[in-house]
Amino acid sequence: MATMAGRYCCSYSSPSASAPPPHRQRGPPLQPRPTGGRGRGLRRPSLRAVASAAAEPVKAATDAEFFQPADSRPIMLFDGVCNLCNGGVRFVREHDPGRSIRYIPLQSDSGRKLLRRSGRSPDDISSVVLVEKDRSYIKSDAVLRIMEYLNLPFPQLAAFLKIAPL
Secondary structure, three states, X not given: OOOOHHHOOOOOOOOOOOOOOHHHOOOOOOEEOOOOOOOOOEEOOOHHHHHHHXXXXXXXXXXXXXXXXXXXXXXXXXXXXXXXXXXXHHHHHHOXXXXXXXXXXXXXXXXXXXXXXXXXXXXXXXXXXXXOOOOEEEOHHHXXXXXXXXXXXXXXXXXXXXXXXX
């Protein structure tokens, strides 16, 4: 039984091992919490912070890169980490049987390029964006424009809601 003690995943029986085995390490190294924080005093930075810190400057997308004559459908940019946003994409897909909208997560390289093309920061993932060949729509304008591409009654509802203030 003495030989079994060092074989468990969480057991670090080797006196020279100062770090957990490689299969136990996840994410970036721990950073100290600011004073007054709750918890153990150490936390991992968010994935968004790590991605934006490691990211290099993003060039704006060109029309030829995303809108060819064969496929000029608009592109819906959404937060790929947000469950609410993923639910919104599922809703749009269910009510768009003609597949008239394409979907790209904001965190992808393509999404960052399209954000830059839309005049927004490539790190700004705060809202839904609809990118058409000649124009981009943001927030509620994007949602109303997306509704125009869906099945009935959504186009009529979008026309009615355009009267309401943003």
